[in-house]
Amino acid sequence: MSSKSYLGALDSVLRPAGFARTGRNWIRFRDGFEDCVNLQVSSRAGTTANISSKDLATDAIWKEAVPPGSPGLYYHTTVRIGQLMDRTDHWWRRDPNGPEELSQAILTYALPYLDSRRSLENQALGFGRYDTSGFNARLRIGLAITLHRMDEHDEACAALANPPKRLLPSWLTQIEAVRRRLGCGD
Template sequence: MLQPAGFTRNGRNWIRIRDGFEDCVNLQVSSRAGTTANISYKDLATDAIWNEAVPPDAPGLYYHATVRIGQLMDRTDHWWRRDPNGPRELSQAIVTYGLPFLDSCRPLANQAASFGRGETKWFNARLRIGLAITLYRMGEHDEACAALANPPKHLLPSWLEQVEAVRLRLGCGG
């Protein structure tokens, strides 16, 4: 069902590159729970800025957003196990909920919201860096710099280095 939408299979991942995004549908298998799907995307322009600012071996955010299919369906975690209709139901759920989710993530404003735009508290450095780069791409330079200001004291040194590297790349003042 994903091939007509431009996806190519790579193991348990179905990947497509389209409109400046890398989309991924990952089938997660558990011997106890069964099978579910994780729906992810990466904005390639945001990713390029991130990679330009920080060293390639630094911890990062491979996919900018990942959500389980059940969250998109009804906000509960769904797993299909030993159900003869399971593969068909999961495939249909991916087409019905997963593909529209990926399309909804295209606008920068929607990406900024998913990264926590408007939140004053840092949840993690990955989200803040993604938010800052997205705001920068939207032309919101001051807000982008503010998003990276005052990182929490408990942030790991490797993440503090990335925050500072992105601040420099975005042209944020000292």
């Protein structure tokens, strides 16, 4: 199947949900969020979709805190449609039913997923609240800002405490900048 048939199939389900298409991206602004569905096409793997979202208030705090020229982070959360379906990576390749199956998966899994991220509590869980398995700088910064917005100041500062020394200097700089912005002490 050509990417045009996928474009048409996704367009038919995403436009009624408030998304506007630019190229292979459908974007909507709703409830203080920017949501994006991206159609990814690979000549080898086939076609899939990436589902992304960011809370605009969290994004504003992050952008205010980090120094100019820091590496950018466009979406706070991005998952592939397969992760939402059954936790595997789904690609449709030379499948005549692919456009319909992918657009149905967007309706069934992606749109409810985006709506489920609206509460600060769910965002904090998505950023790894209560997960002690490691230190992902991007997730920790998102978690700290979200906890700050929830008035959980001590927990927000704890999320950014003691980053591993092996982190890239750009991430260490961002962590320190966000700590300062949130009013975290030494």
